[in-house]
Amino acid sequence: MAKPVSIEVWNPSGKYRVVSTKSMPGTRWINLLIAQDCRVEICTEKKTILSVEDIVALIGDKCDGVIGQLTEDWGETLFAALSRAGGKAFSNMAVGYNNVDVNAANKYGVAVGNTPGVLTETTAELAASLSLAAARRIVEADEFMRAGLYDGWLPYLFVGNLLKGQTVGVIGAGRIGSAYARMMVEGFKMNLIYYDLYQATRLEKFVTAYGAFLQANGEQPVTWKRASSMDEVLREADVISLHPVLDKTTYHLINKERLSTMKKEAILVNCSRGPVVDEVALVEHLKQNPKFRVGLDVFEDEPYMKPGLAELKNAIVVPHIASASKWTREGMATLAALNVLGKIKGYPIWGNPNQVEPFLNENASPPAASPSIVNAKALGLPVSKL
Numbered sequence: 009m010a011k012p013v014s015i016e017v018w019n020p021s022g023k024y025r026v027v028s029t030k031s032m033p034g035t036r037w038i039n040l041l042i043a044q045d046c047r048v049e050i051c052t053e054k055k056t057i058l059s060v061e062d063i064v065a066l067i068g069d070k071c072d073g074v075i076g077q078l079t080e081d082w083g084e085t086l087f088a089a090l091s092r093a094g095g096k097a098f099s100n101m102a103v104g105y106n107n108v109d110v111n112a113a114n115k116y117g118v119a120v121g122n123t124p125g126v127l128t129e130t131t132a133e134l135a136a137s138l139s140l141a142a143a144r145r146i147v148e149a150d151e152f153m154r155a156g157l158y159d160g161w162l163p164y165l166f167v168g169n170l171l172k173g174q175t176v177g178v179i180g181a182g183r184i185g186s187a188y189a190r191m192m193v194e195g196f197k198m199n200l201i202y203y204d205l206y207q208a209t210r211l212e213k214f215v216t217a218y219g220a221f222l223q224a225n226g227e228q229p230v231t232w233k234r235a236s237s238m239d240e241v242l243r244e245a246d247v248i249s250l251h252p253v254l255d256k257t258t259y260h261l262i263n264k265e266r267l268s269t270m271k272k273e274a275i276l277v278n279c280s281r282g283p284v285v286d287e288v289a290l291v292e293h294l295k296q297n298p299k300f301r302v303g304l305d306v307f308e309d310e311p312y313m314k315p316g317l318a319e320l321k322n323a324i325v326v327p328h329i330a331s332a333s334k335w336t337r338e339g340m341a342t343l344a345a346l347n348v349l350g351k352i353k354g355y356p357i358w359g360n361p362n363q364v365e366p367f368l369n370e371n372a373s374p375p376a377a378s379p380s381i382v383n384a385k386a387l388g389l390p391v392s393k394l
Protein backbone atom coordinates (compact mmCIF):
# COMPACT_ATOMS: atom_id res chain seq x y z
CA MET A 9 0.00 0.00 0.00
CA ALA A 10 1.56 3.32 -1.11
CA LYS A 11 1.76 6.03 1.51
CA PRO A 12 -0.76 8.88 1.13
CA VAL A 13 0.44 11.89 -0.86
CA SER A 14 -0.35 15.40 0.36
CA ILE A 15 -2.71 17.47 -1.79
CA GLU A 16 -4.45 20.83 -2.02
CA VAL A 17 -8.09 20.71 -3.18
CA TRP A 18 -9.98 23.31 -5.24
CA ASN A 19 -13.74 23.12 -5.80
CA PRO A 20 -14.33 19.96 -3.70
CA SER A 21 -17.84 19.41 -5.05
CA GLY A 22 -16.76 19.36 -8.71
CA LYS A 23 -18.04 16.44 -10.79
CA TYR A 24 -14.78 15.56 -12.57
CA ARG A 25 -11.63 14.82 -10.59
CA VAL A 26 -8.50 16.30 -12.21
CA VAL A 27 -5.13 15.77 -10.54
CA SER A 28 -2.02 17.85 -11.14
CA THR A 29 1.17 16.19 -9.93
CA LYS A 30 2.73 19.64 -9.30
CA SER A 31 1.66 23.13 -8.43
CA MET A 32 1.85 25.16 -11.69
CA PRO A 33 2.25 28.92 -12.32
CA GLY A 34 -0.81 31.17 -12.56
CA THR A 35 -4.41 30.52 -11.56
CA ARG A 36 -6.11 30.65 -14.96
CA TRP A 37 -5.64 26.93 -15.49
CA ILE A 38 -7.35 26.20 -12.15
CA ASN A 39 -10.21 28.62 -12.87
CA LEU A 40 -10.81 27.15 -16.31
CA LEU A 41 -11.13 23.66 -14.83
CA ILE A 42 -13.37 24.82 -11.97
CA ALA A 43 -15.64 26.67 -14.41
CA GLN A 44 -16.30 23.33 -16.12
CA ASP A 45 -17.24 21.49 -12.92
CA CYS A 46 -13.84 19.98 -12.11
CA ARG A 47 -12.55 19.23 -8.63
CA VAL A 48 -8.84 20.09 -8.90
CA GLU A 49 -6.32 18.30 -6.69
CA ILE A 50 -2.75 19.57 -6.67
CA CYS A 51 0.04 17.48 -5.19
CA THR A 52 1.91 19.46 -2.54
CA GLU A 53 4.61 16.90 -1.70
CA LYS A 54 7.96 18.58 -1.07
CA LYS A 55 10.07 16.19 -3.14
CA THR A 56 10.88 17.41 -6.64
CA ILE A 57 10.41 14.23 -8.66
CA LEU A 58 7.44 12.02 -7.86
CA SER A 59 7.85 8.26 -8.18
CA VAL A 60 5.46 6.04 -10.11
CA GLU A 61 4.14 4.77 -6.74
CA ASP A 62 3.44 8.35 -5.59
CA ILE A 63 1.47 9.03 -8.76
CA VAL A 64 -0.48 5.75 -8.51
CA ALA A 65 -1.49 6.87 -5.00
CA LEU A 66 -2.48 10.30 -6.34
CA ILE A 67 -4.62 8.77 -9.09
CA GLY A 68 -6.52 6.68 -6.50
CA ASP A 69 -9.81 4.91 -7.30
CA LYS A 70 -11.51 7.64 -9.32
CA CYS A 71 -9.69 10.08 -11.53
CA ASP A 72 -10.85 11.66 -14.78
CA GLY A 73 -7.56 13.17 -15.89
CA VAL A 74 -4.00 13.98 -14.82
CA ILE A 75 -1.64 16.84 -15.60
CA GLY A 76 1.92 15.57 -15.19
CA GLN A 77 5.52 16.68 -15.56
CA LEU A 78 8.42 15.78 -17.87
CA THR A 79 10.34 14.34 -14.89
CA GLU A 80 7.78 11.56 -14.42
CA ASP A 81 7.79 8.10 -15.93
CA TRP A 82 4.45 7.82 -17.70
CA GLY A 83 4.39 4.19 -18.84
CA GLU A 84 2.30 1.05 -18.58
CA THR A 85 1.86 1.21 -14.78
CA LEU A 86 0.50 4.76 -14.71
CA PHE A 87 -1.74 4.47 -17.75
CA ALA A 88 -3.16 1.20 -16.38
CA ALA A 89 -3.81 2.92 -13.02
CA LEU A 90 -5.44 5.92 -14.70
CA SER A 91 -7.60 3.69 -16.85
CA ARG A 92 -8.71 1.63 -13.78
CA ALA A 93 -9.71 4.90 -12.11
CA GLY A 94 -11.90 5.76 -15.13
CA GLY A 95 -9.47 8.35 -16.56
CA LYS A 96 -9.15 9.00 -20.26
CA ALA A 97 -6.85 12.03 -20.35
CA PHE A 98 -3.26 12.85 -19.46
CA SER A 99 -1.25 15.93 -20.41
CA ASN A 100 2.42 16.61 -19.95
CA MET A 101 3.12 20.21 -18.95
CA ALA A 102 5.78 20.26 -21.69
CA VAL A 103 6.07 20.10 -25.44
CA GLY A 104 8.57 17.23 -25.29
CA TYR A 105 7.00 13.91 -24.29
CA ASN A 106 9.89 11.46 -24.37
CA ASN A 107 8.95 10.58 -20.76
CA VAL A 108 5.62 9.19 -22.02
CA ASP A 109 5.09 5.73 -23.48
CA VAL A 110 2.47 6.70 -26.05
CA ASN A 111 1.92 3.06 -27.06
CA ALA A 112 0.95 2.26 -23.47
CA ALA A 113 -1.44 5.24 -23.47
CA ASN A 114 -2.96 4.00 -26.74
CA LYS A 115 -3.44 0.54 -25.24
CA TYR A 116 -5.57 2.03 -22.44
CA GLY A 117 -7.31 4.57 -24.68
CA VAL A 118 -5.79 7.53 -22.82
CA ALA A 119 -5.31 10.79 -24.76
CA VAL A 120 -1.81 12.28 -24.30
CA GLY A 121 -1.50 16.07 -24.45
CA ASN A 122 1.54 18.31 -24.79
CA THR A 123 2.03 22.09 -24.89
CA PRO A 124 3.58 23.23 -28.20
CA GLY A 125 4.02 26.79 -29.42
CA VAL A 126 3.82 28.64 -26.11
CA LEU A 127 7.46 27.92 -25.29
CA THR A 128 8.99 28.39 -28.73
CA GLU A 129 10.39 31.92 -28.38
CA THR A 130 11.26 31.54 -24.68
CA THR A 131 13.32 28.41 -25.31
CA ALA A 132 14.97 29.93 -28.39
CA GLU A 133 15.90 33.01 -26.33
CA LEU A 134 17.68 30.84 -23.75
CA ALA A 135 19.55 29.00 -26.53
CA ALA A 136 20.58 32.40 -27.93
CA SER A 137 21.62 33.51 -24.41
CA LEU A 138 23.79 30.43 -23.97
CA SER A 139 25.32 30.97 -27.43
CA LEU A 140 26.26 34.55 -26.53
CA ALA A 141 27.42 33.67 -23.02
CA ALA A 142 29.71 30.98 -24.45
CA ALA A 143 31.00 33.14 -27.32
CA ARG A 144 31.83 36.05 -25.01
CA ARG A 145 32.78 33.97 -21.94
CA ILE A 146 30.32 35.87 -19.76
CA VAL A 147 30.11 33.35 -16.91
CA GLU A 148 33.89 32.97 -16.62
CA ALA A 149 34.29 36.75 -16.64
CA ASP A 150 31.59 37.18 -13.99
CA GLU A 151 33.32 34.65 -11.71
CA PHE A 152 36.66 36.41 -12.27
CA MET A 153 35.16 39.77 -11.33
CA ARG A 154 33.46 38.46 -8.17
CA ALA A 155 36.69 36.76 -7.11
CA GLY A 156 38.32 40.20 -7.04
CA LEU A 157 40.82 39.25 -9.76
CA TYR A 158 40.21 42.23 -12.05
CA ASP A 159 43.07 44.69 -11.80
CA GLY A 160 42.64 46.62 -15.04
CA TRP A 161 41.88 46.39 -18.76
CA LEU A 162 44.16 44.09 -20.75
CA PRO A 163 44.29 43.36 -24.51
CA TYR A 164 43.87 39.60 -23.97
CA LEU A 165 41.42 39.59 -21.08
CA PHE A 166 38.51 37.20 -21.86
CA VAL A 167 38.83 37.47 -25.60
CA GLY A 168 36.03 35.44 -27.23
CA ASN A 169 34.39 35.02 -30.65
CA LEU A 170 32.61 37.60 -32.81
CA LEU A 171 29.39 36.04 -34.08
CA LYS A 172 28.77 38.44 -36.98
CA GLY A 173 29.68 36.78 -40.28
CA GLN A 174 30.16 33.34 -38.64
CA THR A 175 27.93 30.36 -39.38
CA VAL A 176 25.19 29.19 -37.06
CA GLY A 177 24.20 25.54 -37.37
CA VAL A 178 20.80 24.27 -36.28
CA ILE A 179 20.01 20.59 -35.88
CA GLY A 180 16.24 20.13 -35.74
CA ALA A 181 14.75 23.20 -37.40
CA GLY A 182 11.22 22.78 -36.06
CA ARG A 183 9.40 25.43 -34.05
CA ILE A 184 12.20 26.18 -31.56
CA GLY A 185 15.14 25.52 -33.90
CA SER A 186 13.68 27.88 -36.51
CA ALA A 187 12.97 30.61 -33.95
CA TYR A 188 16.56 30.33 -32.66
CA ALA A 189 17.92 30.43 -36.23
CA ARG A 190 15.99 33.64 -36.97
CA MET A 191 17.32 35.27 -33.79
CA MET A 192 20.92 34.46 -34.62
CA VAL A 193 20.64 35.39 -38.29
CA GLU A 194 18.73 38.62 -37.78
CA GLY A 195 20.29 39.67 -34.49
CA PHE A 196 23.91 38.84 -35.23
CA LYS A 197 24.02 38.62 -39.03
CA MET A 198 25.17 35.01 -38.99
CA ASN A 199 24.91 32.70 -41.99
CA LEU A 200 22.71 29.64 -41.47
CA ILE A 201 23.25 25.96 -42.11
CA TYR A 202 20.57 23.57 -40.85
CA TYR A 203 19.73 19.90 -40.82
CA ASP A 204 16.25 18.52 -40.39
CA LEU A 205 14.31 15.62 -41.84
CA TYR A 206 11.97 18.21 -43.37
CA GLN A 207 12.60 21.40 -45.30
CA ALA A 208 12.17 24.57 -43.18
CA THR A 209 10.64 26.60 -46.02
CA ARG A 210 9.53 29.61 -43.95
CA LEU A 211 12.94 29.86 -42.35
CA GLU A 212 14.66 29.72 -45.74
CA LYS A 213 12.37 32.46 -47.07
CA PHE A 214 13.09 34.61 -44.03
CA VAL A 215 16.87 34.38 -44.44
CA THR A 216 16.62 35.02 -48.19
CA ALA A 217 14.52 38.15 -47.60
CA TYR A 218 16.78 39.40 -44.82
CA GLY A 219 19.86 38.80 -46.97
CA ALA A 220 18.27 40.85 -49.77
CA PHE A 221 17.45 43.63 -47.29
CA LEU A 222 21.05 43.77 -46.04
CA GLN A 223 22.39 43.77 -49.59
CA ALA A 224 20.03 46.57 -50.62
CA ASN A 225 21.48 48.57 -47.73
CA GLY A 226 25.06 48.01 -48.80
CA GLU A 227 25.80 45.32 -46.19
CA GLN A 228 27.12 41.80 -46.60
CA PRO A 229 24.05 39.58 -47.13
CA VAL A 230 23.38 36.58 -44.87
CA THR A 231 23.01 33.16 -46.51
CA TRP A 232 21.36 29.81 -45.76
CA LYS A 233 22.01 26.20 -46.65
CA ARG A 234 20.00 23.07 -45.96
CA ALA A 235 22.62 20.43 -45.20
CA SER A 236 22.21 16.98 -46.67
CA SER A 237 23.63 15.41 -43.51
CA MET A 238 24.10 16.37 -39.90
CA ASP A 239 27.84 15.90 -40.29
CA GLU A 240 27.92 18.74 -42.80
CA VAL A 241 26.50 21.08 -40.14
CA LEU A 242 29.01 19.87 -37.56
CA ARG A 243 31.95 20.42 -39.93
CA GLU A 244 30.92 23.87 -41.17
CA ALA A 245 29.23 25.73 -38.32
CA ASP A 246 30.88 27.89 -35.67
CA VAL A 247 27.91 27.77 -33.30
CA ILE A 248 25.66 24.71 -33.28
CA SER A 249 22.37 24.50 -31.43
CA LEU A 250 20.46 21.24 -30.95
CA HIS A 251 16.65 21.32 -31.18
CA PRO A 252 15.38 17.90 -32.29
CA VAL A 253 12.90 15.76 -30.39
CA LEU A 254 14.49 12.97 -28.33
CA ASP A 255 13.76 9.57 -29.80
CA LYS A 256 15.81 6.59 -30.87
CA THR A 257 17.04 8.45 -33.98
CA THR A 258 18.46 11.32 -31.92
CA TYR A 259 19.83 9.46 -28.87
CA HIS A 260 23.58 10.29 -28.64
CA LEU A 261 23.36 12.17 -31.93
CA ILE A 262 26.44 14.02 -30.69
CA ASN A 263 29.04 11.41 -29.79
CA LYS A 264 32.83 11.14 -29.59
CA GLU A 265 33.28 10.67 -33.32
CA ARG A 266 31.02 13.58 -34.28
CA LEU A 267 32.58 15.90 -31.71
CA SER A 268 35.94 15.25 -33.33
CA THR A 269 34.62 16.55 -36.68
CA MET A 270 33.61 19.91 -35.22
CA LYS A 271 35.79 23.01 -35.34
CA LYS A 272 38.23 23.21 -32.43
CA GLU A 273 36.75 26.57 -31.34
CA ALA A 274 33.13 25.72 -32.03
CA ILE A 275 30.28 26.38 -29.59
CA LEU A 276 27.70 23.68 -28.93
CA VAL A 277 24.36 24.53 -27.30
CA ASN A 278 21.83 21.97 -26.09
CA CYS A 279 18.32 23.08 -25.09
CA SER A 280 16.61 19.92 -26.38
CA ARG A 281 17.06 16.83 -24.19
CA GLY A 282 20.21 15.65 -22.41
CA PRO A 283 20.53 12.21 -24.03
CA VAL A 284 20.85 13.82 -27.49
CA VAL A 285 24.50 14.32 -26.41
CA ASP A 286 26.83 11.61 -25.11
CA GLU A 287 27.80 13.64 -22.05
CA VAL A 288 30.79 11.45 -21.07
CA ALA A 289 32.27 11.96 -24.56
CA LEU A 290 31.50 15.67 -24.28
CA VAL A 291 33.37 16.04 -20.97
CA GLU A 292 36.40 14.36 -22.50
CA HIS A 293 36.21 16.56 -25.60
CA LEU A 294 35.96 19.73 -23.49
CA LYS A 295 39.03 18.66 -21.51
CA GLN A 296 41.05 18.00 -24.66
CA ASN A 297 39.88 21.17 -26.45
CA PRO A 298 39.82 24.12 -24.04
CA LYS A 299 38.66 26.53 -26.77
CA PHE A 300 35.60 24.40 -27.58
CA ARG A 301 32.69 25.73 -25.50
CA VAL A 302 29.26 24.46 -24.57
CA GLY A 303 26.06 25.92 -23.18
CA LEU A 304 23.87 23.22 -21.65
CA ASP A 305 20.33 23.53 -20.34
CA VAL A 306 19.71 19.77 -20.27
CA PHE A 307 21.72 16.77 -19.07
CA GLU A 308 21.82 13.09 -19.73
CA ASP A 309 20.91 11.99 -16.17
CA GLU A 310 18.99 14.99 -14.86
CA PRO A 311 19.28 16.31 -12.23
CA TYR A 312 22.87 15.02 -12.24
CA MET A 313 25.84 16.02 -14.39
CA LYS A 314 28.43 13.54 -15.60
CA PRO A 315 31.64 13.61 -13.52
CA GLY A 316 34.01 16.40 -14.48
CA LEU A 317 31.51 18.66 -16.25
CA ALA A 318 30.98 21.05 -13.32
CA GLU A 319 34.71 21.76 -13.05
CA LEU A 320 35.16 22.81 -16.68
CA LYS A 321 35.48 26.53 -17.42
CA ASN A 322 34.52 26.00 -21.07
CA ALA A 323 31.06 24.71 -20.06
CA ILE A 324 28.10 26.87 -19.06
CA VAL A 325 25.44 24.86 -17.26
CA VAL A 326 21.93 25.91 -16.27
CA PRO A 327 19.17 23.76 -14.68
CA HIS A 328 16.65 23.06 -17.52
CA ILE A 329 15.25 26.60 -17.48
CA ALA A 330 14.86 27.22 -21.22
CA SER A 331 11.07 27.57 -20.98
CA ALA A 332 11.18 29.48 -17.70
CA SER A 333 9.45 32.76 -18.49
CA LYS A 334 6.29 33.65 -16.56
CA TRP A 335 4.14 33.97 -19.70
CA THR A 336 5.33 30.66 -21.05
CA ARG A 337 4.98 28.67 -17.85
CA GLU A 338 1.45 30.03 -17.26
CA GLY A 339 0.62 29.24 -20.88
CA MET A 340 1.97 25.69 -20.55
CA ALA A 341 -0.23 25.15 -17.47
CA THR A 342 -3.27 26.48 -19.37
CA LEU A 343 -2.66 24.30 -22.42
CA ALA A 344 -2.07 21.19 -20.28
CA ALA A 345 -5.28 21.81 -18.30
CA LEU A 346 -7.28 22.42 -21.49
CA ASN A 347 -5.93 19.23 -23.08
CA VAL A 348 -7.29 17.23 -20.15
CA LEU A 349 -10.53 19.21 -19.90
CA GLY A 350 -11.21 18.91 -23.64
CA LYS A 351 -11.00 15.11 -23.50
CA ILE A 352 -13.16 14.92 -20.37
CA LYS A 353 -15.82 17.09 -22.04
CA GLY A 354 -15.64 15.16 -25.32
CA TYR A 355 -14.41 18.16 -27.31
CA PRO A 356 -12.58 17.65 -30.63
CA ILE A 357 -8.84 18.25 -31.07
CA TRP A 358 -7.64 21.70 -32.18
CA GLY A 359 -6.70 21.62 -35.88
CA ASN A 360 -3.33 23.37 -35.64
CA PRO A 361 -1.17 22.75 -32.56
CA ASN A 362 1.28 25.36 -33.87
CA GLN A 363 -1.33 28.09 -33.40
CA VAL A 364 -2.46 27.98 -29.83
CA GLU A 365 -2.95 31.74 -29.23
CA PRO A 366 -6.78 31.50 -28.96
CA PHE A 367 -6.31 29.32 -25.86
CA LEU A 368 -4.03 31.88 -24.22
CA ASN A 369 -6.22 34.96 -24.47
CA GLU A 370 -7.03 35.88 -20.88
CA ASN A 371 -9.98 38.05 -21.96
CA ALA A 372 -11.94 35.40 -23.81
CA SER A 373 -13.17 31.87 -23.21
CA PRO A 374 -10.88 29.31 -24.82
CA PRO A 375 -12.11 27.35 -27.87
CA ALA A 376 -14.05 24.16 -27.08
CA ALA A 377 -11.17 21.90 -28.12
CA SER A 378 -8.09 20.15 -26.74
CA PRO A 379 -5.13 22.27 -27.95
CA SER A 380 -2.70 19.40 -28.65
CA ILE A 381 -3.20 15.64 -28.30
CA VAL A 382 -0.26 13.72 -29.72
CA ASN A 383 -2.07 10.39 -30.12
CA ALA A 384 -5.32 11.84 -31.52
CA LYS A 385 -4.93 9.88 -34.76
CA ALA A 386 -4.12 6.58 -33.03
CA LEU A 387 -7.22 6.98 -30.85
CA GLY A 388 -9.39 8.16 -33.78
CA LEU A 389 -10.33 11.42 -32.02
CA PRO A 390 -12.22 14.01 -34.09
CA VAL A 391 -10.42 17.19 -35.19
CA SER A 392 -12.03 20.61 -34.70
CA LYS A 393 -13.18 22.49 -37.81
CA LEU A 394 -12.78 25.86 -36.02
Ligand SMILES: NC(=O)C1=CN([C@@H]2O[C@H](COP(=O)(O)OP(=O)(O)OC[C@H]3O[C@@H](n4cnc5c(N)ncnc54)[C@H](O)[C@@H]3O)[C@@H](O)[C@H]2O)C=CC1
Pocket residue numbers: 103104105124125127131179180181182183184185203204205206251252253254257258279280281305306328329330331
Ligand atom coordinates in the same frame (compact mmCIF):
# COMPACT_ATOMS: atom_id res chain seq x y z
N1 LIG B 1 15.13 22.76 -22.59
C1 LIG B 1 13.84 23.03 -22.51
O1 LIG B 1 13.35 23.58 -21.52
C2 LIG B 1 12.95 22.69 -23.63
C3 LIG B 1 13.24 21.63 -24.46
N2 LIG B 1 12.41 21.33 -25.50
C4 LIG B 1 12.77 20.21 -26.38
O2 LIG B 1 12.82 20.71 -27.72
C5 LIG B 1 12.22 19.76 -28.57
C6 LIG B 1 11.75 20.43 -29.84
O3 LIG B 1 10.61 21.23 -29.61
P1 LIG B 1 9.83 21.93 -30.84
O4 LIG B 1 10.76 22.74 -31.64
O5 LIG B 1 8.62 22.56 -30.28
O6 LIG B 1 9.43 20.63 -31.66
P2 LIG B 1 9.25 20.46 -33.23
O7 LIG B 1 8.56 19.15 -33.39
O8 LIG B 1 8.64 21.67 -33.81
O9 LIG B 1 10.76 20.36 -33.76
C7 LIG B 1 11.54 19.22 -33.68
C8 LIG B 1 12.26 19.05 -35.00
O10 LIG B 1 13.20 17.98 -34.89
C9 LIG B 1 13.26 17.36 -36.15
N3 LIG B 1 13.85 16.03 -36.05
C10 LIG B 1 13.30 14.90 -35.58
N4 LIG B 1 14.18 13.88 -35.69
C11 LIG B 1 15.31 14.41 -36.21
C12 LIG B 1 16.57 13.87 -36.57
N5 LIG B 1 16.84 12.57 -36.40
N6 LIG B 1 17.50 14.70 -37.08
C13 LIG B 1 17.23 16.02 -37.25
N7 LIG B 1 16.05 16.58 -36.95
C14 LIG B 1 15.10 15.78 -36.44
C15 LIG B 1 11.80 17.33 -36.60
O11 LIG B 1 11.68 17.10 -37.99
C16 LIG B 1 11.33 18.71 -36.17
O12 LIG B 1 11.46 19.67 -37.20
C17 LIG B 1 11.11 19.14 -27.70
O13 LIG B 1 10.74 17.86 -28.16
C18 LIG B 1 11.73 19.10 -26.33
O14 LIG B 1 12.36 17.87 -26.10
C19 LIG B 1 11.30 22.07 -25.75
C20 LIG B 1 10.97 23.14 -24.96
C21 LIG B 1 11.76 23.53 -23.81
Ligand SMILES: O=C(O)C(=O)CO
Pocket residue numbers: 078101102103104105127328329330331332
Ligand atom coordinates in the same frame (compact mmCIF):
# COMPACT_ATOMS: atom_id res chain seq x y z
O1 LIG C 1 8.44 21.59 -22.79
C1 LIG C 1 9.48 20.93 -22.69
O2 LIG C 1 9.73 19.96 -23.41
C2 LIG C 1 10.43 21.31 -21.66
O3 LIG C 1 11.54 20.84 -21.62
C3 LIG C 1 9.95 22.31 -20.68
O4 LIG C 1 10.90 23.18 -20.33
